Amino acid sequence: MELFVGKILPYVTVAILLGGITWRIWRWMIGRIVHNITLAPFPSSWGAAVAWILWQIVSFWNIFKFDKPLWVGAWPMHVALVSIFGGHVLGIATLGSQFHLLLPWIVTEAQSEAASNALGTTFGLIFLVALLYLLYRRFAVEKVRVISAPSDYLHLLLLIVIVGVGDYMRLFHAVAVEYLAARDFMLGLILFHPGPMPVIHETGLMNWYFFVHFLAVQIMLIIFPFSKLMHPFGILWNRWIYNRPYPEPPMGMPGVKLKL
Amino acid sequence: MPKKIVKGQELSQPARASARVLKRLYVREVPDEHKPAEALKWLDYYRKDRRSLVMAMESCVKCGVCANECHAYLGTKDPNNIPAGRADLMRKVYKRYFTVQGRLFGNLVGAEEITMDTLEKWYSYYYQCTECRRCGHVCPFGIDTCEVTMAGREILWGIGMVPDLQGAASAAVYERGNQGNMTKQALIETHDFLSDEIEEERGLRMEFPVDKPNSDILYVPSSADYLLNPETLKGACQFFEYVGANWTISSHMTEAGNFGLLTEQHSVQRELVERLWRTVAELGIKKIVFGECGHGWRAWKMYTPSLTDYAIAGAGYDYHKRVPIVHVHDEVAAYVKLGKLKLNPRDNRLVPVGQSVTLHDPCNYCRACNLIQNLRVNLYASVPEVREMTPNGEKNFCCGGGSAVLYDDPEMFELRGKFSLKKVAQIKATEADILCAPCSICKAQFYGILHEYHHLDIPINGLIDFVGAALVFKGHRQI
Numbered sequence: 001m002e003l004f005v006g007k008i009l010p011y012v013t014v015a016i017l018l019g020g021i022t023w024r025i026w027r028w029m030i031g032r033i034v035h036n037i038t039l040a041p042f043p044s045s046w047g048a049a050v051a052w053i054l055w056q057i058v059s060f061w062n063i064f065k066f067d068k069p070l071w072v073g074a075w076p077m078h079v080a081l082v083s084i085f086g087g088h089v090l091g092i093a094t095l096g097s098q099f100h101l102l103l104p105w106i107v108t109e110a111q112s113e114a115a116s117n118a119l120g121t122t123f124g125l126i127f128l129v130a131l132l133y134l135l136y137r138r139f140a141v142e143k144v145r146v147i148s149a150p151s152d153y154l155h156l157l158l159l160i161v162i163v164g165v166g167d168y169m170r171l172f173h174a175v176a177v178e179y180l181a182a183r184d185f186m187l188g189l190i191l192f193h194p195g196p197m198p199v200i201h202e203t204g205l206m207n208w209y210f211f212v213h214f215l216a217v218q219i220m221l222i223i224f225p226f227s228k229l230m231h232p233f234g235i236l237w238n239r240w241i242y243n244r245p246y247p248e249p250p251m252g253m254p255g256v257k258l259k260l
Numbered sequence: 261m262p263k264k265i266v267k268g269q270e271l272s273q274p275a276r277a278s279a280r281v282l283k284r285l286y287v288r289e290v291p292d293e294h295k296p297a298e299a300l301k302w303l304d305y306y307r308k309d310r311r312s313l314v315m316a317m318e319s320c321v322k323c324g325v326c327a328n329e330c331h332a333y334l335g336t337k338d339p340n341n342i343p344a345g346r347a348d349l350m351r352k353v354y355k356r357y358f359t360v361q362g363r364l365f366g367n368l369v370g371a372e373e374i375t376m377d378t379l380e381k382w383y384s385y386y387y388q389c390t391e392c393r394r395c396g397h398v399c400p401f402g403i404d405t406c407e408v409t410m411a412g413r414e415i416l417w418g419i420g421m422v423p424d425l426q427g428a429a430s431a432a433v434y435e436r437g438n439q440g441n442m443t444k445q446a447l448i449e450t451h452d453f454l455s456d457e458i459e460e461e462r463g464l465r466m467e468f469p470v471d472k473p474n475s476d477i478l479y480v481p482s483s484a485d486y487l488l489n490p491e492t493l494k495g496a497c498q499f500f501e502y503v504g505a506n507w508t509i510s511s512h513m514t515e516a517g518n519f520g521l522l523t524e525q526h527s528v529q530r531e532l533v534e535r536l537w538r539t540v541a542e543l544g545i546k547k548i549v550f551g552e553c554g555h556g557w558r559a560w561k562m563y564t565p566s567l568t569d570y571a572i573a574g575a576g577y578d579y580h581k582r583v584p585i586v587h588v589h590d591e592v593a594a595y596v597k598l599g600k601l602k603l604n605p606r607d608n609r610l611v612p613v614g615q616s617v618t619l620h621d622p623c624n625y626c627r628a629c630n631l632i633q634n635l636r637v638n639l640y641a642s643v644p645e646v647r648e649m650t651p652n653g654e655k656n657f658c659c660g661g662g663s664a665v666l667y668d669d670p671e672m673f674e675l676r677g678k679f680s681l682k683k684v685a686q687i688k689a690t691e692a693d694i695l696c697a698p699c700s701i702c703k704a705q706f707y708g709i710l711h712e713y714h715h716l717d718i719p720i721n722g723l724i725d726f727v728g729a730a731l732v733f734k735g736h737r738q739i
Contacts, residue, residue, distance in 0.1 A: 028318070031311035035566045037404070039396055040630040040654055062400040067325045074323070143327035146339035147348060149370030151361075152322050226361045227369075234319030235401045241312050242402040246562075246630070249584035251594035254546040255476035257504025260594055 020225025289420025661705025
């Protein structure tokens, strides 16, 4: 079990993830943008169009404008997700000293690790609460319930499992995984020399919380290219069609007596 | 048409075109047992052809923002009228046949086999969508359900499921170049009648030139103007006379609308585009000015350049750039902004003293064609008082008849009434005396629905009507 999930599956996961994303985007690119179907008011230039797309991505502006109860859950959820993703990459790679490396003359290594822990716990909890709220919304709000498929709930549940276990490890130090143990394990995978999974240091036994966390993340990454989880790429490809400038023809009619 | 019942659910559907109409459209109806397979082939074709359709099929996360922003759902509370739900009618089939997850875990991701029931549902709900693009405007991903509706309608067209209204109008386009099936004689007679009216009102005769060779400007009115909105024709005529244009109307191509955009872009929409360019070459036109028609203006402004993918009269590669296509309101607004038109809003025949006008922004003008500001420039200059609706501009709600959902069958008429509930509430809230709807379909919807369904007795006019009536001609009286 540990051999498969910890040493074999990660390579399969990454292959499926990268290959799947490429394949899916390749499929999107088969169709042409046949006509200019940009949405008015038209952006004045490509720069304005790209700025508008980025603004939509950063602020979830349309959700904020048209559905505030959703924005309250969706925006914090995604901010927490991005922060946690960044925290995992940077925190594990630098052993929690990412803020020290960024501002070495202001933040000490100990302070950096404390900040990393505090931010991780905060965003982890925000993430969990927001996900539970979104799940509740999917059940409770009729307009969303009637268009939901079973997979829409399962995606949320999968994320809740990942975050729930992650938060548990963070809050209960007995089952926590230290930065060093996590880095060694990840480094082993990256260098194609996979080592054993982190253990519970008091007992030296297999850390099943980490196992579940790691497995659930891999399941998520495997289904990522084949589900609506692709939407961070989808928004770029879709808005590229709908947010683009349109050159207006000049005004003034030929041969008129009353000229412009 | 009797109601279809699919899995215990009653479906409202528009009346189907007869075999005779289909023949005039060069469409062969596929037998029922082959329809699902044939429809699937078309779906495969469109998904490979149009990125907008693929993205709509693959990007939705079912967040539900679109639901309460769609007038059709607000009016009917039917889950299939939620834009995401309406697209899901096609997405379920798409998932089942064209995605990994749908093939492996069909039920889990909500994939479904295509059957005749599916197609009956498509025929019902894709003709309840008015292609107003409000869902595209509010969607966080910018998914435009209009593209799904268009593809759905084209697939249905391909297997011979065509509504009588769109079918008959398109057949008329093939035969006469306009959706009203008017002959050249009918045009000329209407023009004479309108010239007489203008003479009576202004003491000044203005003619409507038809097929005049060597004209600089081709004015393309909506054919509905001849049947329903004569003031719109008069308004445009007075504007052209005021600026002293060398203009004409073509009897070969008398249609600012283009139902092809809404139901069949390959044949019907192209037919009118070809007719337009042939007219341009024949009459030596230098600029084309389009009249009031919402979806039509979108078809001409946004689609003509990409549909002009062939050489016209040896004129070269970018003909559409050398003969620009503009909207009459853009031209009028250019004059108004420079103060070159003498308009007297206080002496407007169509707006009696003390009355106010509210503007309904046609969806295709405000969300597809960037005409929001210019409509206002013209309206504020021509009438004494304007009362804006909320929301307006690009956030405006559809009239409920968009994309020619103008069916008269009892249950579809009922639905049209429900679709317009939001709009009627908006109009009532302004307490305006006159409604300005610068789009032929909006006008047709309002004539039928406001007066007969909601019993809201309010005069309805286009925008160029007000401009024409407010123009002050030197030395001529204004009534």
